[in-house]
Amino acid sequence: MRTLYIAQQGCYVGLSQECLVIKQGQVVLEEVQLPLLEQVLIFGKSQVTTQAIRACLWRDIPIAYLSRMGYCYGRVLPIERGYRQLVRYQQQLLAAERLMVARQIVQAKLRNGRVLLLRQRRKNESGLVDRAIEQLDYLAQEVLQAESIARLMGLEGAGAAAYFAAFGECIMGSEFVFMARSRRPPGNPVNAMLSFGYQVLWNHLLSLIELQGLDPYYACLHQESERHAALASDLIEEFRAPIVDSLVLYLIGRGMVSAEQDFEFRDGGCYLNDAGRRTFLRAFLLRMEERLQSADGGSRPRWDVLNQQVKAYKQFVYAPAQGYQPYLIR
Known part of the structure; x- marks a missing residue:
């Protein structure tokens, strides 16, 4: 399991079947299979489609939005994450x-x-x-x-x-x-x-x-x-x-x-x-x-x-x- 870090600015994260596709303009920077992901961290200004967010939530993958300094503005969490005993x-x-x-x-x-x-x-x-x-x-x-x-x-x-x-x-x-x-x-x-x-x-x-x-x-x-x-x-x-x-x-x-x-x-x-x-x-x-x-x-x-x-x-x-x-x- 891995964490996806999106640190480059102006990226666009979409969904293609069972993969998240990270683009910058028309250039595909990376494709990551959803079953391999644990969480997604987005630094600065990048966009995520509703379809990609829904797919992450379905697979219990949280998405965090952070400033480029690492300050967390907020998170998108699956409902199940609120019922853990940790x-x-x-x-x-x-x-x-x-x-x-x-x-x-x-x-x-x-x-x-x-x-x-x-x-x-x-x-x-x-x-x-x-x-x-x-x-x-x-x-x-x-x-x-x-x-x-x-x-x-x-x-x-x-x-x-x-x-x-x-x-x-x-x-x-x-x-x-x-x-x-x-x-x-x-x-x-x-x-x-x-x-x-x-x-x-x-x-x-x-x-x-x-x-x-x-x-x-x-x-x-x-x-x-x-x-x-x-x-x-x-x-x-x-x-x-x-x-x-x-x-x-x-x-x-x-x-x-x-x-x-x-x-x-x-x-x-x-x-x-x-x-x-x-x-x-x-x-x-x-x-x-x-x-x-x-x-x-x-x-x-x-x-x-x-x-x-x-x-x-x-x-x-x-x-x-x-x-x-x-x-x-x-």
Whole structure:
């Protein structure tokens, strides 16, 4: 089963017998057999015929409409999807099972940050980066011994402090300076890009969580509340370094953003301006649309890595004894 991603703009999705046909103008981009589909995600401005929508609903295939940033405007869901017991299983997870997954999530975040620093060290030797790598390695081991969420959050905070202290050493653009992470509000251009990128990624994860029928407000690591979709905050942790942090370093290193022209200072903070957001989103979308080699020998867009992790978490909810394996880079 696969997810159909329609990320190119101006597409037209129609039905031909048992296939969805994706066209752009008169050019057929792809034909996908309905029995092989699990869901359809449409980014930006594309059209779907009534016949195609009806065929998807008949086969229990949801269709989601998202902005190009990954924000979900709404979904077309089959009626049967409203009667599942998944949320009840999710709420019945034991404290020990939630702690086990929280450990895995924090460890993955620390390990992925460590790998990113290792890659950057090959380009620029730094004693500060070396010390951060050692500290992240130590903390990743300590995480497995944590007996409470409070202890885990403390280790995660220590890891973030070490990681971001070294992150500034990896920035190659002379006009960009980064001393520490600041969020509300972002204090400088680098923090502005990090915050914006995390929000874009968080919105997309939230959409995928809801599409899978999970309760986004019931998580393992972060505290849930009526205003905080904590599960999206849990699952974003493993993707911060490999997707957003690496993209920020790429944009700066290639001279694709300007500290003077692409940012504005207001309300006590620094934010991407209209031109800066367009540049960032264009690079973000190109990266997420890149096709990666999959285990079955085919290729899938990077978007699908997120979807596979949400589905892995869903399987954990159904079978907690199997655990959850976060996304790790090498």
